[in-house]
Amino acid sequence: xxxxxxxxxxxxxxxxRLNPARLGYIRERIDMHWDGDGETFTPLAGRRVLDVxxxxxLLAEPLARLGGTVTAIDAAPExxxxxxxxxxxxxxxxxxxxxxxxxxxxxxxxxxxxxxxHVADAAAFVAGLAQAVAxxxxxxxxxxxxxxxxxxxxxxxxxxxxxxxxxxxxxxRFITPDELREMLAAAGMKVVDVQGLSFSPxxxxxxxxxxxxxxxxxxxxx
Numbered sequence: 001x002x003x004x005x006x007x008x009x010x011x012x013x014x015x016x017r018l019n020p021a022r023l024g025y026i027r028e029r030i031d032m033h034w035d036g037d038g039e040t041f042t043p044l045a046g047r048r049v050l051d052v053x054x055x056x057x058l059l060a061e062p063l064a065r066l067g068g069t070v071t072a073i074d075a076a077p078e079x080x081x082x083x084x085x086x087x088x089x090x091x092x093x094x095x096x097x098x099x100x101x102x103x104x105x106x107x108x109x110x111x112x113x114x115x116x117x118h119v120a121d122a123a124a125f126v127a128g129l130a131q132a133v134a135x136x137x138x139x140x141x142x143x144x145x146x147x148x149x150x151x152x153x154x155x156x157x158x159x160x161x162x163x164x165x166x167x168x169x170x171x172x173r174f175i176t177p178d179e180l181r182e183m184l185a186a187a188g189m190k191v192v193d194v195q196g197l198s199f200s201p202x203x204x205x206x207x208x209x210x211x212x213x214x215x216x217x218x219x220x221x222x
Contacts, residue, residue: 005055005056005057005058005079005082005083005086006056006058006082006086012055012056012058015055015058015114016058017204017205018114018197018205019058019059019062020204020205021197021204021205021206021207022059022113022142022216023059023062024207025140025142025195025207025216026063026111026140027043027066029138029140029193029218030043030044030109030138031043032193033138033218033220041066041067042066042067043066043067044063044066044067044068044108044109045067045068046067047067047068047069047108047109048068048069048071048106048107048108048109048134049063049064049068049069049070049071049107049108049109049110049111050070050071050072050073050102050105050107050109050110050111050132051063051070051071051072051073051110051111051112052073052098052099052102052110052111052112052115052129052132053073053074053075053112053113053114053115053118054072054073054074054079054080054083054094055074055079055083056079056082056083056086057072057082057083057086057087057092057094059111059113060072060083060092060094061086061087061090061092063109063111064090064091064092065090068109069091070092070093071092071093071094071095071102071105071107072092072093072094072095073094073095073096073097073098073099073101073102074094074096075096075097075098076096077096080094080095080096098125098128099125099128099129099132100128102132103131105132106131106132106133106134106135106137107132107133107134107137108134108136108137108138109137109138109140110129110132110133110137110138110139110140111140111141112129112139112140112141113140113141113142114142114143114144114214115143116141116143116175116180117143117144117169117170117173117174117175118173122173122175122183123183123186123187126180126183126184126186126187126189127183127186127187129141129187130184130187130188130189130219130221131187133189133220133221135221136220136221137220137221138218138219138220139184139189139218139219139220140216140217140218140219141180141216141217141219142197142214142215142216142217143174143175143180143214143215144169144174144213144214145174145175145176145177145211145212145213145214145215146171146172146174146175146176147174147212147213149212149213150171150174150212150213150214151171153199153213154169154171154213155169155171177194177211177215177217180217181217184217184219185222188221188222189219189220189221189222190219190220190221190222191217191218191219192218192219192220193216193217193218194211194215194216194217194218195207195208195209195211195215195216196208196209196210196211196212196213196214196215196216197213197214197215197216198210198213199213
């Protein structure tokens with residue numbers, strides 16, 4: 001998929017459609033946490049940002065444009081190569097590896113969107129993310145909920161119709177909000193916000209009170 005990440009009609013089309021809702025949520029949470037006014041174009045100015053599971057930079061680039069000093073990590077060298085090629089003048093520190101690629105460093109904002117459902121040991125992964133959060137910082141995650149709706153929408157329909165490459169998801173690895181909350185608590189983090197992500201044919205992906213399909217979680221040090 002590496003060569004197709006930035007094609008809005010290609011194999012990553014779903015992620016392109018997700019990005020406005022993702023960025024809306026992130027902007028809302030950083031303004032809330034750091035008392036932003038919602039007006040400035042660079043609310044992350046002066047802040048270090050880590051994006052884990054960055055793919056080819058679909059989130060890392062907007063975070064850099066919001067003013068953040070961004071480090072972005074992905075386990076696939078091909079994705080990082082595509083990200084570096086696309087970044088242009090944006091000064092993003094792209095690295096190959098898992099969260100351990102930033103071991104010993106801390107960041108004001110750590111994002112990890114639609115990644116945790118793909119890792120073998122979710123609890124250990126969350127603990128690694130938590131260690132990367134600087135004092136007073138934020139951790140923002142998103143992931144599909146393990147429900148009948150998510151199986152139908154993401155696997156039966158989206159993968160079955162080719163909107164998402166077949167085999168992308170393993171429904172048994174989807175995580176419920178309560179399970180993620182417990183993992184975060186075990187890692188020394190406290191959940192301060194949970195919002196759902198919904199989809200409609202007319203409006204696309206939007207933030208929602210329902211977490212049945214997919215959801216965002218924001219956590220801070222307990």
